[in-house]
Amino acid sequence: MPKKLIKKYMPSPESIKEHKHLTFLGDKLHDPNLWHLNRRSVAxxxxxGLFVAWIPTPxxxxxxxxxxxxxxxNLPISVALVWVTNPLTMPPMFYFAYRFGLWILNMPSPDADFEFSLESVTTGISDIGGPFLMGCLVLGIISSLIGYFGIRLFWRWHVVKQWRERAER
Known part of the structure; x- marks a missing residue:
């Protein structure tokens, strides 16, 4: 069952409430809905988590x-999912976001005659910023929708499967 698997690896609410980087949130962390494992909160x-994973910021x-x-x-799951972007996955994901942004904005690919200098890097950043951020935004929205509806469908499928197995016994 997904609920048991998630509970096995999820930190306790007390340990997260006492985490030094989350103390600024105060009593809002005591909301029990942030810790429940149900179809709505996990979805x-x-x-x-998947939307924020596409935000290119520390x-x-x-x-x-x-x-x-x-x-x-669910707070622990949403925080853990941002690690989809990690040092290994970030370069290909963000390159894909840039290429996807070029496609969305119907912009041509830049010249392959890139020469590494301070001027070309600063010019290049301004050239790639728009397509990159557009690609990140659209891919973040798409990923979050797929994640939300995918988890809701998977959870429903799993519950129906358990009902059928219980009825067969």
Whole structure:
């Protein structure tokens, strides 16, 4: 059962409430809905975590925690899911976001005659910023929708399967 597997690896609410980087959230961490494992809270956590994973900024875990508080999503799962972007996956994900942004904005690919100098790097950053951020935004929205509805469907499928197995016994 997904609920048992998630509970096995999830930290206790007390350890997260006492975490030094989350103390600024105060009593909001005591909301029991942030710690429940049900279809709604886990699906919302997947939506939050996968969306924030595409935000190209440091502090993704804090951003995810704040958004999870607002949507009353499962806090540990939403914070853990931002680690989809880690030092190994970040370069290919963000390169794909840039290429996807170029496609969305219908922009041509830049010249392959890139020469490494301070001027070309600063010019290049301004050229890639728009497509990169657009790609990250759209891919974040797509990922969060797939995560949300995928978890809801998987959870429903699993519950129906258990009902059928129980009825057969």
């Amino acid at each position: 919302a956590a997947f939506a939050v 502090g993704q875990m804090i951003i995810s925690a704040i958004i999870a508080l607002y949507f009353r999503a």
